[in-house]
Amino acid sequence: MPSLRELQRSFATAIMDADAAALGDLGIVDNGLDPAARIAIYRNNVFGNYRKTLAATFPVIKRLVGKPFFSLAVDAFVRAHPSMRCDVNRYGGELSLFLADYPTARVLDYLPDVARLEWAVDQANIAADAAPLDVAALGAVPAEMFAELRFVLHPSAQLLQSRYPIFRIWRVNQPDYVGSDVVDLGEGGDALLVFRSDDGVLVERLSAGERVMLAAIAAKRAFGSVAERASEAEPGFDLSDALRRYVQSRAIVAFRTPIVTRTENHP
Amino acid sequence: MSTNPATSLPPYAGIGLRAPHIARVRAERPALAWLEVHSENYFVDGGPAPAALAAIRSDYPISLHGVGMSLGSADALFAGHLTKLKELVHRIEPAAVSEHLCWGHIDGRHLNDLLPLPFTDEALGVVCERIEIVQSALARPILLENVSAYLRFTDDAMAEWEFVAAVAKRTGCKLLFDVNNVYVNAVNHDFDPLAYVTAIPGEAVAEIHLAGFDARGACLIDTHGARVAPAVWSLYQATIERFGPKPTLIEWDTDVPALEVLLDEAAQAQAILDTCHAVAA
Numbered sequence: 001m002p003s004l005r006e007l008q009r010s011f012a013t014a015i016m017d018a019d020a021a022a023l024g025d026l027g028i029v030d031n032g033l034d035p036a037a038r039i040a041i042y043r044n045n046v047f048g049n050y051r052k053t054l055a056a057t058f059p060v061i062k063r064l065v066g067k068p069f070f071s072l073a074v075d076a077f078v079r080a081h082p083s084m085r086c087d088v089n090r091y092g093g094e095l096s097l098f099l100a101d102y103p104t105a106r107v108l109d110y111l112p113d114v115a116r117l118e119w120a121v122d123q124a125n126i127a128a129d130a131a132p133l134d135v136a137a138l139g140a141v142p143a144e145m146f147a148e149l150r151f152v153l154h155p156s157a158q159l160l161q162s163r164y165p166i167f168r169i170w171r172v173n174q175p176d177y178v179g180s181d182v183v184d185l186g187e188g189g190d191a192l193l194v195f196r197s198d199d200g201v202l203v204e205r206l207s208a209g210e211r212v213m214l215a216a217i218a219a220k221r222a223f224g225s226v227a228e229r230a231s232e233a234e235p236g237f238d239l240s241d242a243l244r245r246y247v248q249s250r251a252i253v254a255f256r257t258p259i260v261t262r263t264e265n266h267p
Numbered sequence: 268m269s270t271n272p273a274t275s276l277p278p279y280a281g282i283g284l285r286a287p288h289i290a291r292v293r294a295e296r297p298a299l300a301w302l303e304v305h306s307e308n309y310f311v312d313g314g315p316a317p318a319a320l321a322a323i324r325s326d327y328p329i330s331l332h333g334v335g336m337s338l339g340s341a342d343a344l345f346a347g348h349l350t351k352l353k354e355l356v357h358r359i360e361p362a363a364v365s366e367h368l369c370w371g372h373i374d375g376r377h378l379n380d381l382l383p384l385p386f387t388d389e390a391l392g393v394v395c396e397r398i399e400i401v402q403s404a405l406a407r408p409i410l411l412e413n414v415s416a417y418l419r420f421t422d423d424a425m426a427e428w429e430f431v432a433a434v435a436k437r438t439g440c441k442l443l444f445d446v447n448n449v450y451v452n453a454v455n456h457d458f459d460p461l462a463y464v465t466a467i468p469g470e471a472v473a474e475i476h477l478a479g480f481d482a483r484g485a486c487l488i489d490t491h492g493a494r495v496a497p498a499v500w501s502l503y504q505a506t507i508e509r510f511g512p513k514p515t516l517i518e519w520d521t522d523v524p525a526l527e528v529l530l531d532e533a534a535q536a537q538a539i540l541d542t543c544h545a546v547a548a
Contacts, residue, residue, distance in 0.1 A: 004339075005342075008341050011382065012378060027420050031457065033485050037485060039418070045488075049379060050379070082376040083377040086379075089308065126311035126313070126316070129314070129318075155313070
């Protein structure tokens with residue numbers, strides 16, 4: 001009689017690899033239905049569950065490749081990147097990496113970046129909440145201290161870059177999109193901000209100045225350094241207008257004043 | 268949130284609350300005795316899901332139903348998963364916390380499904396040990412749900428109902444008695460479902476589940492994707508006659524229909540419970 005561990009190992013192998021030896025080791029009662037057919041029911045359930053879960057997280061990928069190809073890709077993904085968590089809702093973060101190497105998906109070479117965007121949207125929806133920035137407190141900061149401030153992005157905020165126009169690809173494949181769905185791959189790449197506002201998850205395109213500004217804030221740089229970098233990236237960039245916009249949309253939710261160190265007498 | 272949370276569900280009909288109906292239930296607050304949600308859907312740091320659950324919790328007793336704990340795995344429990352459940356229980360103060368009698372992961376790899384256990388002494392020991400860990404972490408008894416199965420192992424040393432009754436006796440856990448799963452297994456494995464009902468200690472049953480199955484293949488498949496079958500309603504009636512009125516949940520997870528369909532199914536369960544309440548009175 002196999003131990004519980006041996007039995008569960010054989011069960012997992014029989015499901016994942018349709019392994020005949022593993023199936024034999026399991027000792028399944030026939031009772032009018034072949035053990036292989038019984039394991040096949042579980043195989044269908046397990047893979048069906050992953051297909052459904054990943055289709056909910058990556059609806060645009062599914063739309064771009066079609067349901068049959070999506071199902072095949074998910075099955076291969078599940079075998080290459082097994083779920084390591086009890087919570088299937090959090091599964092699929094490596095799909096982008098997987099697609100980059102999945103031979104038949106290489107024709108659509110923007111797929112991995114679109115998958116990254118969909119994963120970012122999914123993650124933004126469950127990230128921690130944050131209170132809005134205290135505008136009165138910001139107004140009270142003396143002008144000479146402003147360059148030392150470190151702003152804080154919303155916990156859901158993520159910055160993405162792609163060589164492809166993934167924003168438009170993503171947008172025209174949303175269920176509520178109306179209009180031409182033609183995408184010119186030659187229109188160039190995108191820098192995007194994904195974050196959760198009061199109205200749900202937003203995906204915004206960034207100018208060069210905005211991208212550098214937000215990346216510098218994400219890297220916890222002081223605002224003086226943020227300003228320098230942004231104007232270097234985009235001459236004439238209106239930093240204070242951008243700051244106002246991101247505070248209002250709640251992509252920026254806090255600021256930290258420099259730590260004032262006091263001299264203390266240590267015993 | 269209530270300062271004196273219910274420690275058990277009321278013995279009336281409730282529904283499993285799924286994403287498509289959350290907004291309507293929040294807005295219209297239909298007359299339901301309680302609601303059940305999947306615990307894992309709220310294992311998140313923030314965003315709309317936990318906010319909605321907190322709002323709903325102020326109007327309804329909540330049952331937290333876990334699908335991922337994998338109480339029967341030879342692997343140890345995933346500590347992070349238990350911690351998340353503990354945090355959620357602390358936040359929501361649910362009237363019930365349930366998990367499944369199954370396994371889902373081995374050697375660290377998860378199959379994210381409710382897989383069948385062999386009914387052996389070893390499996391019994393493993394399940395009881397895990398339940399005791401969870402109950403001790405949560406400082407409350409959990410409800411254990413029987414699952415549908417499409418195979419049995421030649422090494423089984425006891426019947427499913429003997430295994431379930433033994434777990435309840437050893438650990439003091441309560442039972443979430445899924446009448447549909449009993450029926451599905453009775454058909455799939457050729458036994459009398461009433462023998463199962465009779466073997467279960469009624470005082471341990473703290474909740475009942477009802478759902479629909481798919482009968483198109485060689486086995487009945489527990490899809491949670493249809494109305495409760497007539498044969499399952501009959502078995503439910505017999506179950507309630509034996510156990511007395513118990514909190515009863517309508518579960519629907521695949522192709523979730525309009526809220527009205529769930530409310531209608533819940534009303535049918537309530538009608539059976541009412542007959543039983545009347546007899547008891």
